[in-house]
Amino acid sequence: MQASKNKITKNAEPFYRLSVPKQKTSTEIINEARNALRTLRTQRPFTPAEDQRKLFGSGSSRAPQNRPPSVFSLHASSFDLAESRPVSGVRLSPLDHKPILVTFAKDEDTSISLPKPPADAAEVRKVSSARARLLRRTSQGNFLSAKMIPPDQSEEKLDSEEPAMMNNLCRSNNNCVAEQRSYTPFNVESRQLLHNEHISRSEREDFLKGTEGKFLFQLRRERSVNSDGRFADEEQQFPSDEMKKPDTSSSWPRSTGWKRRVTGLEDETRINESEEEEIFWHVKILPILHELEKEDNIENLCLACTKLYQALNEGNMLGKRFKRRSVLLKTLYKLVDVDSDPLCLKLAKIILAMKVDGKNLLSVCKLAFKICRNEKNDYIIQNDRLLDCLLEVLRTEDLQKNNEALLYCMGALKFMSGNAVLLNEMANKGAVEMFLQLMKQINNIKENDIHFSDLGHLLVQLTASLRNLADLPPARRQLLCNGAVSELCVALEQRMNDKDVCTYIVRIFSKLSSYNDFCGALADCSRCYILFLALLNKHQKQQDLVIRIIFILGNLTEKNNQAREQFFKEKGSVNTLISLFQTYRDLDLNAQKWYHERGGEGKHPKHPSEAEDVLIKLIRVLANLSIHPSVGAALAAAYRVVELLVTVLEYKSVDDCEELVISAATTINNLSYYEVKSSAVQDKKLHIAEMLLKLLMSNSMDGVVEAVRVFGNLSRYHEICDFIILKKIHKFMIALLDAKNQDVCFSACGVLLNLTVDKNKRAFLMEEGGIGKLVDCLQDFGPADWQLACLICKTLWNYSEDIKSAASCFGEDADTLLVLLTSLLDEELVLDYSLDRDSRDYHKLYWEREFKPVAEKLLDRIQSHHSFLPTVTTTPF
Numbered sequence: 001m002q003a004s005k006n007k008i009t010k011n012a013e014p015f016y017r018l019s020v021p022k023q024k025t026s027t028e029i030i031n032e033a034r035n036a037l038r039t040l041r042t043q044r045p046f047t048p049a050e051d052q053r054k055l056f057g058s059g060s061s062r063a064p065q066n067r068p069p070s071v072f073s074l075h076a077s078s079f080d081l082a083e084s085r086p087v088s089g090v091r092l093s094p095l096d097h098k099p100i101l102v103t104f105a106k107d108e109d110t111s112i113s114l115p116k117p118p119a120d121a122a123e124v125r126k127v128s129s130a131r132a133r134l135l136r137r138t139s140q141g142n143f144l145s146a147k148m149i150p151p152d153q154s155e156e157k158l159d160s161e162e163p164a165m166m167n168n169l170c171r172s173n174n175n176c177v178a179e180q181r182s183y184t185p186f187n188v189e190s191r192q193l194l195h196n197e198h199i200s201r202s203e204r205e206d207f208l209k210g211t212e213g214k215f216l217f218q219l220r221r222e223r224s225v226n227s228d229g230r231f232a233d234e235e236q237q238f239p240s241d242e243m244k245k246p247d248t249s250s251s252w253p254r255s256t257g258w259k260r261r262v263t264g265l266e267d268e269t270r271i272n273e274s275e276e277e278e279i280f281w282h283v284k285i286l287p288i289l290h291e292l293e294k295e296d297n298i299e300n301l302c303l304a305c306t307k308l309y310q311a312l313n314e315g316n317m318l319g320k321r322f323k324r325r326s327v328l329l330k331t332l333y334k335l336v337d338v339d340s341d342p343l344c345l346k347l348a349k350i351i352l353a354m355k356v357d358g359k360n361l362l363s364v365c366k367l368a369f370k371i372c373r374n375e376k377n378d379y380i381i382q383n384d385r386l387l388d389c390l391l392e393v394l395r396t397e398d399l400q401k402n403n404e405a406l407l408y409c410m411g412a413l414k415f416m417s418g419n420a421v422l423l424n425e426m427a428n429k430g431a432v433e434m435f436l437q438l439m440k441q442i443n444n445i446k447e448n449d450i451h452f453s454d455l456g457h458l459l460v461q462l463t464a465s466l467r468n469l470a471d472l473p474p475a476r477r478q479l480l481c482n483g484a485v486s487e488l489c490v491a492l493e494q495r496m497n498d499k500d501v502c503t504y505i506v507r508i509f510s511k512l513s514s515y516n517d518f519c520g521a522l523a524d525c526s527r528c529y530i531l532f533l534a535l536l537n538k539h540q541k542q543q544d545l546v547i548r549i550i551f552i553l554g555n556l557t558e559k560n561n562q563a564r565e566q567f568f569k570e571k572g573s574v575n576t577l578i579s580l581f582q583t584y585r586d587l588d589l590n591a592q593k594w595y596h597e598r599g600g601e602g603k604h605p606k607h608p609s610e611a612e613d614v615l616i617k618l619i620r621v622l623a624n625l626s627i628h629p630s631v632g633a634a635l636a637a638a639y640r641v642v643e644l645l646v647t648v649l650e651y652k653s654v655d656d657c658e659e660l661v662i663s664a665a666t667t668i669n670n671l672s673y674y675e676v677k678s679s680a681v682q683d684k685k686l687h688i689a690e691m692l693l694k695l696l697m698s699n700s701m702d703g704v705v706e707a708v709r710v711f712g713n714l715s716r717y718h719e720i721c722d723f724i725i726l727k728k729i730h731k732f733m734i735a736l737l738d739a740k741n742q743d744v745c746f747s748a749c750g751v752l753l754n755l756t757v758d759k760n761k762r763a764f765l766m767e768e769g770g771i772g773k774l775v776d777c778l779q780d781f782g783p784a785d786w787q788l789a790c791l792i793c794k795t796l797w798n799y800s801e802d803i804k805s806a807a808s809c810f811g812e813d814a815d816t817l818l819v820l821l822t823s824l825l826d827e828e829l830v831l832d833y834s835l836d837r838d839s840r841d842y843h844k845l846y847w848e849r850e851f852k853p854v855a856e857k858l859l860d861r862i863q864s865h866h867s868f869l870p871t872v873t874t875t876p877f
Contacts, residue, residue: 039554050329053373053415055407056460067697068407070456074366079333080359081326089762101840108504127279182807249446280315281324289331298340306345309353329354336367342380345371354391357402365393365408372415382421387413387429394434398442400451403458406438409803412460417468424472432478433460436487443490456498459491463504468507476518484508484529485521492531502535503545510548513555523556523563529570536576550580551616557624564628574638580646581618587611589651612657619645619663636671642680645671649691654698665695665706672713685714689723696732705744708736712750721755730755730764737773742781749791751779756798765799766811779820786846793821793854797861806866814862819857 047663054060055069124526163283288308295301312318312328322328332347344367351364368390371377381387393409413431416422439462442455464486495501512518522528532549539545556563567573588611608616622641626632634640648664668688672681681688688710695707712731714720724730729751736748752770757762765771774792795819799809806814815874824830 001434013682026637032181053375053418055411056500062457062500064246068404072366072370074336074363075371076333077337078359078366079329079336081333094773107379120295121587135670158611162791171551277315277317277323282315284311284315285317285324285328289663290326292331298338298343301338301340301343302346305343305350309346309350312350312353318355320355322354326352329356340373341377345377345384345386347379348383349386349389352386352393357397361393361397361402361403364406365390365405365412369412369415370407372412375415375418378416378419378422378816379781381416384418384427387416387422387425391426391429391431391434392446394438399438400445402441403451403454407454407458407461410458410465411765414461414465414468417465423468427469427472427475427478430781432466432475432484435469435480436479436482436484438462439487439491443487443494444780448493448723456495456501458502459495459498459811460504462529463488463491463501463508467504467507467511470508476512476515476864479512479522480518485518485525489525489528489531493527494533495530496531496534496538499539499545500541502539503542503548505533506545506548506552509552513552516559519555520560522552523560523566528568529567529573533573533576535730536580537572540580543614546580547610547614547617550614550621554617554624555621557621561628564625564631568625568628568631568634574635574641577618578640578644579636581615581641584611584614585644585647590617592651592656608657608659612660615648616660617664618658619648619660619667622672623663623667626667632670633674633676636674636681637676639680639683642671642684646684646688646691649688650696654695654700654703657701658700661695662703663701665692665703667709669706669710669713672710676715684715685717685720689714689720693727693729701744705747706734708733708747708751709743712747712754715754718758721758721761724751724755725761725764730761731768734765734768734773735771737777740780741783745777745781746785746791748787749774749795750786753791753795753798756795759802765795771796771799771810772813775817775820778817778824782820782824782851786843789824790846790854791851793851793858797854797858800861803861803865807864809865810862812826812867818859818862818866819853821862825859 068199098339120513182835202405204675206429287305287307287488288311291304292301292308295304306726312322317324332351335347336344348367348371349366351360352368356364356495368386371386372381390409390413394406394413395407399406413426417426440460442462445452445455464481488508492505513522518838536546536549546712557567588609591609591611609694622635626635645664649668652661652664654661668681672685672688675682692707692710695703696711698704709725711720711733715724724733733748733751736744739745739748752765756765765774774795778789778792782792796810803809806818810817827844827847829839831847
């Protein structure tokens with residue numbers, strides 16, 4: 001056999017294996033052709049928490065005069081009392097024709113007629129005495145005093161204000177019932193009569209028993225009889241100002257007012273509900289409102305507000321349709337002037353539940369914002385349901401009509417998302433889906449719309465909240481399932497000029513791209529690469545934005561070969577990376593120069609500087625891209641890329657920034673794998689070797705190992721082998737075999753393997769005790785690492801090419817090597833059958849494909865040149 005055929009060199013394959021974080025299948029191992037190439041991992045950029053809660057952080061690109069304020073004054077006068085009146089839920093347009101009114105038939109026809117419009121303006125002013133009293137008190141600002149007088153003063157108060165009403169109240173309840181019976185249509189007469197008789201008797205009995213009965217009796221009579229002796233509703237509502245009261249000439253009863261246009265059970269239900277609401281208002285609500293007006297103690301006011309909310313909820317009075325809504329809201333608005341966050345929290349909750357709109361919605365959202373702005377209030381917010389109210393505002397309010405109110409509502413939610421408890425509650429209540437729906441609405445507003453700019457402020461709050469939610473696994477699943485990637489990309493494209501929005505969206509991607517499922521979804525969005533490159537070119541010197549985009553690109557290219565190719569093929573991708581590399585290298589050089597000019601005063605920063613951090617993550621992208629065969633070959637031929645990597649090794653030491661230096665060395669190693677004609681690595685190989693020598697002599701073990709790995713690839717060239725011998729680097733490699741670390745031994749053995757290709761350089765292995773160290777490594781790591789065992793056998797095979805005898809070639813280690821190889825080739829002995837099937841197949845594949853062929857040839861050579869063959873015994877490992 002010719003010597004050339006007997007030589008086993010490293011020229012045809014990479015010298016070291018890829019570190020495998022998990023066991024691979026047999027197919028994956030067989031197809032692992034790039035085990036000399038490694039991806040890089042790094043930490044996600046750190047985002048410090050804001051010192052204060054504001055709409056826009058301290059790093060906002062918005063000028064103070066061009067953004068809504070985070071601090072403002074808020075008083076009762078901030079609310080609009082005119083907006084507090086109850087609404088029907090539908091705005092009615094004026095009628096173009098006169099309604100045809102049906103008169104009540106004498107034969108008790110069951111037809112229901114509508115009230116006639118008043119004949120003149122004077123008729124319009126004829127409202128019930130109770131209504132007049134309510135309006136008068138409201139306008140005077142003491143709208144509760146008459147309603148909430150003590151029972152023992154009620155008769156006196158009524159007598160002084162309304163003598164006509166007092167006269168009517170002096171009539172017996174039975175007469176009232178009889179009168180109502182005469183006006184009630186046939187279809188509701190029976191039910192209405194029984195209802196009235198029941199209440200009359202109970203109220204009369206209560207009146208005899210005590211003050212509560214007296215109050216109810218007064219209430220019932222006040223509601224049922226007006227100054228003309230007819231039944232009237234104190235709070236009748238009409239669709240227009242022209243229909244405030246029925247025609248006085250008509251004997252239309254109260255129980256069949258303009259609202260009751262249908263007959264049967266629906267009509268009766270409405271009558272009963274109206275009466276029940278009136279009674280509930282006076283018995284349950286008014287006493288609490290009176291307490292709110294009179295009470296000065298904050299704690300008691302908060303308790304009263306809690307009771308009020310519960311009572312309103314019990315009486316189904318939350319929302320817009322409650323008739324006494326204006327009276328209630330005016331009381332609450334006055335309490336806003338009380339300087340107490342716990343009280344304002346209670347008020348905001350009730351006001352929001354009453355479904356206010358317009359100016360009042362804006363003011364109450366500002367009130368909620370003001371409460372949430374103080375981090376100390378997080379605990380009391382957790383124990384209330386303000387979150388539900390704010391989420392309901394987002395879900396129901398019109399985006400363009402109430403964009404400023406939604407801004408402060410979303411700002412309050414953003415503050416809540418900074419609290420872990422509230423954040424989890426937010427995710428559990430479907431906030432992610434609501435936020436994405438709102439984002440979709442905002443994305444539908446185009447740049448030429450007048451609301452586009454203002455909605456950018458809202459989008460900042462929304463994306464900041466999503467960023468916080470991205471920390472939670474349930475929220476991440478919701479983001480993925482609800483198509484967050486596409487909506488965020490649309491927002492990113494539309495708001496390219498808004499640095500604040502871009503920063504928050506990039507922060508979201510930075511977090512989510514650390515997870516495989518989301519990273520895959522982002523990689524599938526083909527436009528994301530164009531958007532990221534556009535942002536890098538536009539905001540090149542915005543470090544906080546650049547570093548996160550680079551980090552995202554590093555995540556995308558770490559595990560996805562298609563992503564590597566797609567990004568590389570985007571126009572200007574490599575030039576953009578080169579430009580960024582040069583910009584931040586220059587910033588780092590200037591900072592380092594300034595530090596040394598000051599004599600190195602003060603400690604060097606432990607963590608990477610901002611410029612160093614960008615360089616670390618940018619180099620990581622280059623290292624990950626180089627895994628792809630065609631992309632790696634192209635980068636190896638890119639002189640500017642290789643030159644910038646080498647400059648890092650030139651001006652930066654491990655003591656300055658270990659991660660940066662090691663990242664540069666790893667990327668150079670990846671590029672050195674590709675043997676292309678125009679390889680810039682090959683052209684600069686001696687200069688690179690000089691820089692690696694500095695790293696090899698450092699105190700960083702990780703730096704040493706990385707330098708050895710690069711020498712492993714570069715030692716394929718004769719010039720580098722000569723450099724290694726000249727600089728006595730081979731002695732260092734032999735010494736590393738004692739490291740008792742299989743990765744270190746593997747890297748060092750790769751260099752020794754390439755050195756033994758040259759006949760003139762084989763003797764050093766015996767002189768420096770290398771044979772014995774190799775045999776020790778084979779014994780220590782062989783059964784657990786068949787790739788390393790294979791590499792050791794290849795090195796010994798090359799070394800023993802001109803063997804005369806085993807003793808002269810391997811010295812005292814010949815017998816040990818013979819026994820060892822025999823044992824390692826015994827399948828039953830070395831393959832652990834106690835392992836699970838996958839693990840056993842994993843080891844068996846490397847043993848059969850890599851170790852066994854070389855070991856058998858080496859054993860055969862030793863046996864054929866051994867003068868005395870001892871009895872071979874095998875021992876288990």
